Amino acid sequence: MKIVVNTRVLLPDQLEGVGKFTHEILWHLVGQHPEHEFYFLFDRPYHPQFIYGPNVKPLVIYPPARHPFLFYLWFQGMVPRVLRQLKADVFLSMDNMTSLRTQVPRVTVIHDLAYLHFPEEKKYLDRRYYERFIPQFAAASRAILTVSEFTKADVVQQLGVAPQKIQVTPCGVSNFFKPTAYAQQIEIRQKYCAGEMYFVFVGALQPRKNLANVFKAFDFFKNLTRSEVKLVIVGRKAWKAQSILKAYRQMEHKADVVFTGRVSDAEVRQLYGSALGLVFPSIFEGFGLPIIEAQKCHCPVITSNTSSMPEVAGNSALLVNPLLPDEIGEALMQLYHYPDKREALIRLGQQNCQRYSWSHSAQLVYQKLEEAVQTPNISVKYG
Structure with a gap:
């Protein structure tokens, strides 16, 4: 079988949610x-x-598709030509988009529909592109893959896709993530926090990650504990990061916040493993990969009671209302004051992350690729 894959999100040292999913699934799929x-x-x-x-x-197919006009040219102009030249059996697209101008069976991964729930986060042209084309991409695909049951239900409701057309293929967590030795924990705390304990946030700095409320929660925590605990923010500045920096500047305890920027995966692993806990009260996630990465590193987790996060965490994390900073702050207090609570969450987290396997998800992807090739062709009118 000739399996053609859209891999434009595979960029060295820049893998985040979609990129990690693409990398791990394809690594396993190729090997299997x-x-x-x-x-x-x-x-x-x-x-x-x-x-x-x-x-x-x-x-390599040019031009680089990083803008709606170039998305259109790449997916609707260049990709169909390549599929035809290769005589492809199936086209797997990993980043919500696919080609409409081909009869090759298509399997498309839709990670989330954030563009519908948070349209203000998108630039005007990006939003219009997604609004027009993602429903068409979903209709044209033989199968759709989502990373959570939450996103599957959202696609069914928002795009009118039949549930049986959608396969949930969750993210996994690799054995690369593991606990940090005590000596390394000391080194990490010394490197970033002058030896003090810290909470860690991991993710791109953008409004949906809810850092403004994390900062308020941390101020709440500091005012009650008067501790030397720090807050370490790990991730690149993404779109509309200005509002996050404004919230940071308004903090009472901003001197205790450390921004690392983007760091290596090995460094992220050690930052998880040396932290009092991960604070990840995002507003909306298709999955929420840091939850299980942290748990694999024996780091207890605070996350949101919204979108996919309760599904991903199960009963293994402290679930909070992401819109209530005091509630997030109370969760920080629990991890700081009650070692037994931390240890219980660590044990539950170890059990929880065993539910997620990149190898198993790759097998599910392959099943859908096979089914797509074997399913009779259904003509979809290009609009």
Whole structure:
């Protein structure tokens, strides 16, 4: 089988949620199925680390698709041509988008519908592109993959997709994530926090991650405890980060907040493993990968009681209303004051992250690829 894959999100040292999902699923898929040919479509020069085996053939298709006009040209102009030239059996697209101008069976991953729930976060042209085309992409795909039951239900409700067309393929957590040795914990605390304990947040700095309320919660916590505990913010500045920086400047205890920027995965692992806990009260997530990454590192988790996060965390985390800073602050207090609570959450987190396997999710993806090839073709009018 010739499996053509949209891999334009595979960028070295820049893998976040969608990129990590793409990397892990494809690494396992290629290894599990050496009998098939995989053609990876990049929109810029690729890194050899993403060529996972001898059965992978990389192709660079220009122009780089980083703008709605270029999305359109790449997916509706260049990709169909390549699919036709390769005589592809199936096209797997990992980033919510696909080609409408092809009869090749398509399997599309839809990670979330944040553009519908938070339209103000998107630039005007991006929003209009998503509003017009994502429903068409969903209709044109033989199968849709989502990373959570929450996103599946959202796609059914918002886009009118039949539930049986959607397969939930959750994120996993690799054995790369593991507890941090005590000596390394001391080193990490010394490096970032002058030796003091800290809470950690991991994610891109953008409004939906709810850092403004995290800062208020941390001020609440500091005023009640008068402790030397720090707050470490790990991640790049993303869109509309100005509002986050404004909230930071208004903090009473901003001197105890440490911004690391983007760091290596190895450093993230150690930051998880050396923290009092992960504070991740995001407003909306398709999955929420830091939850299980932290748990694999024996880091207790505070997360939101909204969208996919209760599903992902189960009973293994402190669930809070992300819009109530005092409630987040109370959860910080619990992790700080009650070691037994932390230990119980660590044990529950170890059990919880065992539910998630990249290998198993890759098997589910493959099943849908096979089914897509075997399903009779259904003509979808291009609009």
